[in-house]
Amino acid sequence: MEFSVRYIFIPKGKPETLNIRFKFVRGYFLELYYLMDMSKSMEQDKETIVRLADDLATELKKLTPNLKLGFGSFLDKDSVNSAKLSTNWDDPEGGMDALIQAMICEDIGWQTTTTRHLIVYVSGSAFKYAGDGKLAGLTTPNDMECHLDDEGNYLFSSLQDYPSISQVENASKDKRMHVIFAVKENVLPLYREVSTLIAQSEASELKEDSSNIIEIITSIYEDISSTLIMTDDSYKFPFLELSYAAKCGQGQDFVEGLSRCEDVDINEEIQFNVTFKISSCAPVGEHYSSIQENSEICSYNGKYACGVCVCNEGFTGKHCECEDTLDSTSGTENCKAPGDLTGKDCSGHGACKCGLCECQRGIEGNLQWKYQGEFCECSNFDCPKLSGFLCSNHGRCDCSKCSCDVGWKGEDCSCDAGQDRCSCEGRCGEYNDCIMCKIYKTGPYLASCDEKCSKITIEEVDEIEGTENEKRCSYKDDKGCLVISSYEPTQENVVKLQKEPNCSGKLKTYVVIGSMILLILLIGLLALIIWKCWVTIKDKREYKKFLQESQAARFTQVFIDKFIQFSYI
CATH class of the missing domain: 3.40.50.410 (von Willebrand factor, type A domain)
Structure with a gap:
């Protein structure tokens, strides 16, 4: 049985109880x-x-x-x-x-x-x-x-x-x-x-x-x-709270929280008390009829009540702005960065909504810090620092790159635009080349590494934390990973190197190549198994057919027990 409550006035914060009585009748359709x-x-x-x-x-x-x-x-x-x-x-x-x-x-x-x-x-x-x-x-x-x-x-x-x-x-x-x-x-x-x-x-x-x-x-x-269960669709109205109490027969008391009665006899009266309560966020005097149908706040695709959108069928999202037609696979596929095989939506730094990434904000308690980019692959707090300041306090960090103020330049905006290139870059270029040849055995100094980098000491650390006077350097290696180092101008020829490059979720080339080779081998193995199964089944059928034909072919021996004499006329 289904019924609806078309109108009930419920004062804010004050529960209202509706008593409902049932009797089972014989011959229900x-x-x-x-x-x-x-x-x-x-x-x-x-x-x-x-x-x-x-x-x-x-x-x-x-x-x-x-x-x-x-x-x-x-x-x-x-x-x-x-x-x-x-x-x-x-x-x-x-x-x-x-x-x-x-x-x-x-x-x-x-x-x-x-x-x-x-x-x-x-x-x-x-x-x-x-x-x-x-x-x-x-x-x-x-x-x-x-x-x-x-x-x-x-x-x-x-x-x-x-x-x-x-x-x-x-x-x-x-x-x-x-x-x-x-x-x-x-x-x-x-x-x-x-x-x-x-x-x-x-x-x-x-x-x-x-x-x-x-x-x-x-x-x-x-x-x-003989069983009666009370259910409701109050989940559609987040401002509404419902609770039940049931009296399952004569001589029994109401049981709070019970919405089911069993072993009910014909013509036996069952009672339910349904208590309605409006949450505190609803305005005084608001009731069912005052809900804003097809509200502009809900993109005209749902009703607005108590500060929340209740979307019509076929729509979803905080403001019912998304068409709920995408399946769980294709809906999130648009939130995966090209070439990122980790399987994480929005690089693991956001949520996929309507096929678009909503990136995290308020990182580590800082309300200004947030992840950025189409796939949340960068941020406004992961830029080169000088003396503890992002972009040397002469620019803003935009998608992990410094956008320098007028009059400043360089990777960390530490260079006065009026200085020449060499003095502006400091020693990052020199140190990066020495890191390449001494640690990774590559780069332009490889042939003369002992000569050009003999005085430079490289200290490997787990993470570059950065101090007030420390200058941060970085470069991308041939795998697309960011090699990060730093030095203090007051310490001659000493550079700190972060042990693990920052690959930003990208897989190493050999992993991709190895995965492709493994996939090809698996496909070949699967094809071989299918072919073997097909041949085995075919052979079994042929052998079964052979046995059936062999059993059907019975030869009869004929014995001649006397001779017949023929005469010629």
Whole structure:
């Protein structure tokens, strides 16, 4: 049963309680849809179900005279044009596809009000779900729409992927469906786990010949028809808080926090107290009718209430600015920097929203520090420093590079624009060349390293921290990594070198090349395994055929026990 509260005045900060009373009546309308696995393994079960169809209707009418039955079937991805039994290449079936279609298609004939909806899912196999279709090239996510033709055949079998369990659970909630998984013993643990993820569902063991199907359905229906659960959609309104108390029968007291009553008899009165409370952020006197529908604040794609946007279906984001049409893979793929194989969105320094990176701010408690760039790959606080000042206090740090004020230049903006190039650069160029030849065995000084760098002492440290008088130097090596060093002008020929270059999330070339070689080897190995399996299967078939032909070819020995004399005329 579904009902809505159209208007209730709730003063801010003061709870308001609504008392709701129910009585179960006999003959509540029941719609039951029987959804059956039509694979070859269920052949005997199909015959049993056909034979027991009348008995099932008779037993259910004992529970409620208002009964409506429907039947459907499913296989795997190829459409089922008739209720003929078939075999599949693999074991799992396309039951989740069928379950979604049975729930959401209006052509099935579901009534929308004052009706219990029951789907009996009968199978002896596991099922496929979201992602499995990609193995067959079906990369389009399931759209949760009805795609049945006039004859009831599923048209999108080869066009989109299987639905996920969460999609089935959402459809079950939206359409108020109760699902019974009547399955064979070998897959019962799987479906019991699934039933914990789908609201209002149970899993029961089906005998090998399905002879207990009537018992399963009637037993679970009796439990359903004697259980009352209160649910709500208050999650759509973040300013609204709901709480429950239940009185499950005469002579009982209200139990706070209880929203479920079981073993309820016909005509027994059940009471629920539903307490509504508006959060403190709502203005005084605000109630349901004053919510701003399609608010400008919410990009005209949602309602604005209590300082929060509640987005319409198909939109998401803080201000409902994003179309909720991207799947989880393609939506974040746009937030990965080209060439970055680490798999992190926004270089690990931000969040992906609507396919764009929102970079972190307030780094290490400094509200001015933030990550920058299309993929948050740089920042406004990781620039060369002099005397502890970013960009020597003569410029601003923009995406990890100094943008110097007028009259200043250099990597750290420490050079007066009027000075010549050599004095402006200080000793960074000289020290960088010596680091190249003495530590990394490369660079322009390699042939004369002992001569030109003999007086220079290089001290390797874990991290360049920087002091007030320290000048920071850096250069990019042939792998794109930043080699960082520093020196103090007062200490002659002494330079500190950070042991590990800053590669900013880039992978080393040999790692990329090694990964590509490994991938090629794996593809080749997979192809070899597939070829070997194909040859083995083919040989086995030929050998089996040979044995069958050998057994069929029986030779009969004929013995002549007397001679016949021929005479010539």
